[in-house]
Amino acid sequence: MKLEQVHNVYFLGIGGIGMSALASYFLFSGKKVGGYDRTPNDRTQALQSEGAQIHFEDDISKIPADFTQPENTLVVYTPALPDSHTELTYYRQNDFHLAKRSEVLGMIANPSYCMAVAGTHGKTTTSCILAHLLNEAQAPYMAFLGGVSEDLGNNFALNGTDYAVVEADEFDRSFLRLTPDIACITAMDADHLDIYGAAEELTAAFEEFIALQKPGGKSIIRYGLPIPGITYGEEAEATYRATNIRLHQGAYQFDIEAPGLHIKGCRFTKPGRHNLMNALAAFALGVESGFDPNILAKALGTFKGVARRFSYQIKTSDFVYIDDYAHHPTEIDAVHQAVSELYPDKRNTVVFQPHLFSRTQDFADDFARSLAQFDHVLLLEIYPARELPIPGVDANWLLNKIENPNKKLVTKAELVHEVRNINPDILLTLGAGDIGNEVTQLKTALSHGN
Template sequence: MNLNQIHNVYFIGIGGIGMSALARYFKYIGKQVSGYDKTPTILTNELIESGIAIHFDDDINLIPKDYFVENTLVIITPAVPRTHSEWNYFLERDYQVKKRAEVLGIITKDTFCFAVAGTHGKTTTSSILGHILHESGADVTAFIGGIVENYNSNLIGSGKTVTVVEADEFDRSFLHLHPNIACVTSMDADHLDIYGTSDAIKESFTEFADKVEDKSKLFITTDLPLSGITVGVNEEEAVYNAFNIRIEDGNYVFDVKTPAGVLKDFRFGLPGRHNLMNALMAFAMAVNFGTPTDAIAKALASFQGIRRRFSYQIRTENLVYIDDYAHHPTEINAVHQAVRELYPNKKVLAVFQPHLFSRTKDFADDFAKSLSQFDEVLLMDIYPARELPMEGVTSDWLLSLIENQNKKLVSKEDLIATMLKSDAPVMVTIGAGDIGEMVGAIKNALNEKNI
């Protein structure tokens, strides 16, 4: 498919974080962009403000009439059900209908492509890498699965020769990509509703890694069964190793062992050892590309983070409120580690909204173990996203598995009032569902209480 011949791009599921980045991209390069989504969100509001027409009812009559022409590309998200009438309308009339991953593959095929894969860490690593390349003057466009604070966008840059993309394992999407340099940050079991077994996930990651024929261009953690350049934090055997790590003024300061020798005193502001690992992975890929290390150091120090990735909402002497997208037990453990490192002697309240019935079922024991580490737990109902309920898989069931006795099931309507009753000086909201839409209201209520 030749994107130069496309005039209109219509998105079904335009409000998704990956879809909205593509929508911004196509609008930027001069295409006419419109779309549908199920519900209005902060992201859809931002797209509408940028001049993109969006409607929220599955109704063919709401599609702008000038999209019913041959040179229209229709992009869908896997979250949309097969019964969607707009999708079927375009399919039945032989329009060019592509998955988001297929379109990313087309965009990246004729560029120098950095692909960031892994069950965890994709968004943060690709954001840091995109920021490094953009700040160093590279002709880059980075498609990000989160809103990067430095740019208030999920799109970094407007380059035509270099791309940075998240290589998403969901639905085996990353197999559409054409990476020149890639990394794999982790290969934990997830999306078992798609893969069935953890072995199938590993096979898919191996197939992705094999797309990079030159293994000096593939960066991996030391625990992965892949061939590539190893990256680690306090791991002497790693080719790239961050060590001599200390905290100064709330920032990590560290040295890095590289193939060219030791580089000293890098500064990075995102808390948590997992984020330090993400930064080091981006560092290694940028060095391999030829980015000067002084430019990398400057970019790492100026990186402000990603919305909903250990995102500080309130940071005062009496109260800290952090919001995070974590939706897998490993990610919740990472949030807990970062909170305990920064606030070692303080009571921590965690609010968690489970995401997907299948994920809750597959990892219930691990979720319970992760959540039990916090001092107080408020558990919300499971956010279904693309799924129908599963018998016996409920938040009440998950709550019964949590060993911490200071726990409670709470509705969306009662959440803020319940949080206001807590005496915890550190609060964390966690989850990938619509809890993110509540963050502003939670922040305002907590601020009013602490005036």
């Protein structure tokens, strides 16, 4: 089914970060949009306010009549849905055209100059920075992001269709639906081993992603990764280099060097060397796509950030609370590096919610090492997402591996009490599950020392 033939688009899992961006696109395009999700969230509320018809029960009778016509309805579903899902079964049995989110994203983005950002860490922030740079360069672009950009106030932008900024997700091999004009790989650490089985298979998928580029396509690759391309990093051998890096009043000041290019006095306000590398990647993507380097460099200094990516909730002289999506040992290390650089003499406490039984099992020793770096560790139970429990793999099992005497297994209901007892200078909540739902309560309770 061609998108021009589609009048109605129905999303199974419409509240997901990637699905909701597609739903916004179709609403902007004048299509009727509806969908199902398990629970309402900020994204479903925003979509409903824009005209989407959404319900929260897996019930065929709740599907609006507009979305029961096979000849002009496209059904988009997330791979996280179980095969037993009632509405999914209904659509499969009644000759509707069904497509995975990744397939539809490819149909939309591939005809444009497709700028695809992949990587096991950093792709969301890099994509959001890139969208901000194109916005500042007044480019006719659209963006499909895996997080809510604080600059755009959304996970989607549509200012034209000449350029498409796309977060290319390796989960379920989704990124293999894209044919980029320029592609970026930020990191290739082992992850999603429930999908790939082994790190070598994940590497092979990234190689296949690069091979799918259009003729004459370019690759922007983090220096040191085993894939050829235009590299970026702090290393002297990298094509795009951040040099003369220093921290001034909580922001990075640095220079950018590349063949035929030297821009001094660049500024980037998001903490952590990992974020500085994300900024450099986005800059390289923009320059290699033909945009003015000076406009892009200036725009780096005005980037606000991404929701749940080193997101300050409280920032006073005596207490700081930061929330972050970190859910892999490498990401936890990056958060620790940023906090240690910014607040070297402050006592920190991390609250971590492990995400997925399989990931916890695969990287248990690495998680234990990463978490042990913090002064105090509060551990929540594992967030299962799409998975069934694995015998013997739970939060207490992980807790016992953490070599830090200041550690404790807690429930969400105990969080405020436990944090007050510790009374840290720096509090961090980390995880990709529903720990984000606790942020408002913690922020309210700790803002005024209630």
